Amino acid sequence: MQALPAPLRPLSYFWVSFRRTWMSTLSTTFLTPLLYLASLGAGLGALVGHGQRLASLGGQDYVSFVAPALLAATAMQVAIAQATYDVWGACNPWSGAYRSMQASPISVGQIMTGHMTWIAARALLACTLFLVVSAAFGTVHSPEALAGLAVGPLTALTFAAPLAAYSVRARHDQPFTVVFRLFMLPLFLFSGTFFPVSQLPVGLRYVAYALPLWHSVELSRSLYAGKFGLLAGLGHLAYLAGVAGIGLVLARRSYRVRLSR
């Protein structure tokens, strides 16, 4: 058995912790999209255009329109939950996770990248489950959707990195509920997830274009439908990667400030 290279060593911790709770974790990651798709597909989808393809939805039926957006939103939710409570918990006494990594050859920078890698992996897992469920609902129209899985980890990093930069220095965990209510929920609702952004008033439409989740949703949607456009696609990728990149730089700094005292 080979020894793990140092940057991957933090994963041992997350993996062993995950093994303890994977049953409950996986069942919620599996059940949530299933419930969404069932209610939106059988319920709302029947109301919106009676399951027909609609020009206003880019020539798709409603479930097929919503499913790829939910994939992106799933990645976001996984990332936000982990980058708030889990990151915060990992530097607190009852966990000792970061503190004990620090006593080992793992560097503070590697603690950060290790945790981000884990969050990205968790998002990939959640998105894979989602893809399987949504395929069962007949919403996957192209093998390109497999490439859409990559949207998961990228989206996760886009949200996780800047949030982790905040959480690692947070003194209390109360602000996290604010993150969920005032940040995640509006993003979830107004990023072109449940209706096309073109339905929004012009001013708000431009706000939506600035939302990272909108870019993830657009990417995921184009891949599900087999309509990946190179220019637009690269644009979305660049935007997400840009936010993730800035987030990682900020996180690196925050981790150092918090952990190197």
Added chain:
Amino acid sequence: MSTGTRVSARGLRKSFGDFTAVDGIDFEVRAGEVFGFLGPNGAGKSSTMRMVGATSERTGGELSVLGLDPSHDGATIRSRLGVVPQEDNLDLELSVSDNLFVYGRYFGIPRRELRARIVDLLHFARLSERATEKVDNLSGGMKRRLTIARGLVNEPELILLDEPTTGLDPQARHLLWDRLYSLKQSGVTLVLTTHYMDEAEQLCDRLVVMDKGHIIAAGSPRELVDRYATKEVVELRFPAGEARRALEEVDGLARRVEALADRVFLYTDDGDETAEEVAHSGLRPTSTLVRRASLEDVFMTLTGRQLDD
């Protein structure tokens, strides 16, 4: 740094904002010795240990650990170091053996090898029976034992123990002393802090006493006793609260006198003679004890009677 030196510090400083916790200290830890840091609460011992452990960046001065600079070679230093922090940083949600396993993996120890070491460490920590139990369910002393065992998982050549025996029962303490002694025999260098003077006297080849970020004394336990304490001490016991009044009466009977609420200490070179003089002075303590001076007396002399409050 000479070849026999494992840690060397020159003008080492650590500040937290405006506050200076470690204020320019010099010390050297030699290969194969047990080196101790003593000092009252807040003296800067743990801050120093964390800098030596390459987890806390120094604010100033020079520091070399295993011949390397912690600012540049932190990872290499930590890979050869065993650390037992003052506060246990175990994962309470994980099992006893998972805590050891995960920690070992941080050091890149291959699984098979690690499994074997874990068996030995569990045995040493007397936790073999509780291997699969959540750490949260362990008693305080058991957690402490696990933290200590975990610090040995990478077979370190230098071990930093910050108050390792706080919270341990007498058996566990003696087991740890035995283990530390045999580690020392096998060439491992040990640096420890403690508030137990008997422990320092037993274990440490050399030690320093810190106070308010400074080193105020350094030497072997014997040297320190010779230098800072008199040969003997006369301890007079009084009903609580009366000792301080008695202090005035015995002033002048010994080289130095000091009082707690219920006790007066007279530092003298001839205890019996001093005790005699006390008896003639008309003072009626509830008991009188003449004993040889110990490290505890050195400590009290150097830092005032405030150790552990």
